[in-house]
Amino acid sequence: MxxxxxxxxxxxxxxxxxxxxxxxxxxxxxxxxxxxxxxxxxxxxxxxxxxxxxxxxxxxxxxxxxxxxxxxxxxxxxxxxxxxxxxxxxxxxxxxxxxxxxxxxxxxxxxxxxxxxxxxxxxxxxxxxxxxxxxxxxxxxxxxxxxxxxxxxxxxxxxxxxxxxxxxxxxxxxxxxxxxxxxxxxxxxxxxxxxxxxxxxSRTHARQSRFEGSRRQKRAALVRLLLEAREAGLPGLSLDDAVAALGAQETGAGRPEPAPADVEGLLDELAAEGFCQRTGLFWAC
The missing domain is CATH 1.10.340.30 (Hypothetical protein; domain 2)
Structure with missing residues (x-):
């Protein structure tokens, strides 16, 4: 043997x-x-x-x-x-x-x-x-x-x-x-x-969660919007602009438009993690 x-x-x-x-x-x-x-x-x-x-x-x-x-x-x-x-x-x-x-x-x-x-x-x-x-x-x-x-x-x-x-x-x-x-x-x-x-x-194997429509996708989209605002020389991203841009993306994909409070929560979450800073009515990288 x-x-x-x-x-x-x-x-x-x-x-x-x-x-x-x-x-x-x-x-x-x-x-x-x-x-x-x-x-x-x-x-x-x-x-x-x-x-x-x-x-x-x-x-x-x-x-x-x-x-x-x-x-x-x-x-x-x-x-x-x-x-x-x-x-x-x-x-x-x-x-x-x-x-x-x-x-x-x-x-x-x-x-x-x-x-x-x-x-x-x-x-x-x-x-x-x-x-x-x-x-x-x-x-x-x-x-x-x-x-x-x-x-x-x-x-x-x-x-x-x-x-x-x-x-x-x-x-x-x-x-x-x-x-x-x-x-x-x-x-x-x-x-x-x-x-x-x-x-x-493997016991460690986990099926990757769906990205499309997920919270992670919305966060990634907001990061891109923040970077685009910076590239355009804007003072930052307002909540109204974020809601409109993210809403257009979601409805274009056949998903519900996110509520303003949810978008604000995601932006504040990104700020807390160091992706951006909130100053008054704007979030900016």
Whole structure:
């Protein structure tokens, strides 16, 4: 009967072979700059690779360093992020860059130090450590999880990460950590296109809530309106203008027009989170 170590050895060998066959030459894999890798990890969260390719390069052209991002106007950061979804990630990236710049500008390599920064969780921290510094880390994200579930839990349902994480850790090599995780990511992406998504058998799997018509969509629309008002040189966005613009969007999509009180609540919520400021009758970035 094969031992667990033999099974893992076969697993590692297969992943390496599949990774070589399926390797994707993505632009952020051609750099070892910790800041550039960090930006790619932030952008790739819950966003398709095809949407990030091009946007990542443009971001780095506009904000080429931690210091440049830290010094940038927040509205410019939000404007550059538009289309990538989850505007909170842009705010967190900006705030984390400010924290790193205040500490001398060097992106840390330890997971413990990285997770102390705004917006960086364990997976993002492990990705930065592995891809920028080529250091061992437990990088458990959706494509990595997909491979482990497909290969090592082929029949299991409701698999907790507590069962997967020790296996991920056991497979991390001493050398070429980034190459190992590239193989896992590329094999996992291929599996999702060719077999029923193994990640659905993970306890962490949650169907993404509908975006159209959601509160999140209305918030994103209001952020765009705030940025457009700034670009037009206006003092801000009034409640009447916000209600009219958002109402036109909603009715055009066949949905009810939002009540003014609801729109005001969303604007005040955005202000409380730091997306904008309220001054009198206007909200402005």
């Amino acid at each position: 094969a031992s667990e170590s033999d099974e893992l050895a076969r697993f590692i060998d297969k992943v390496r072979r599949e990774g070589e066959r399926l390797y994707r030459d993505l632009p952020w894999r051609r750099t070892r700059d910790p800041y550039a890798v960090w930006v790619s990890e932030a952008m790739l969260q819950q966003t398709q690779v095809s949407r990030v390719d091009g946007r990542w390069q443009r971001w780095l052209a506009r904000f080429p360093s931690v210091e440049a991002l830290a010094a940038a106007d927040q509205a410019d950061v939000l404007a550059e992020w538009q289309g990538l979804g989850y505007n909170r990630r842009a705010l967190a990236l900006k705030r984390a860059a400010e924290a790193v710049a205040d500490q001398g500008g060097e992106v840390p390599s330890s997971v413990d130090a990285l997770v102390k920064l705004p917006g960086i969780g364990p997976a993002t921290a492990a990705g930065i450590r592995a891809f920028a510094f080529d250091l061992p880390a437990v990088y458990l994200e959706t494509n990595v999880r997909t491979v482990f579930l497909h290969e090592l839990f082929p029949e299991a349902e409701d698999v907790p990460d507590s069962a997967v994480r020790p296996l991920v850790e056991a497979c991390v090599p001493d050398r070429d950590v980034r190459g190992w995780y590239y193989a896992l990511l590329d094999y996992g992406a291929w599996l999702k296109r060719t077999v029923p998504n193994p990640s659905r058998r």
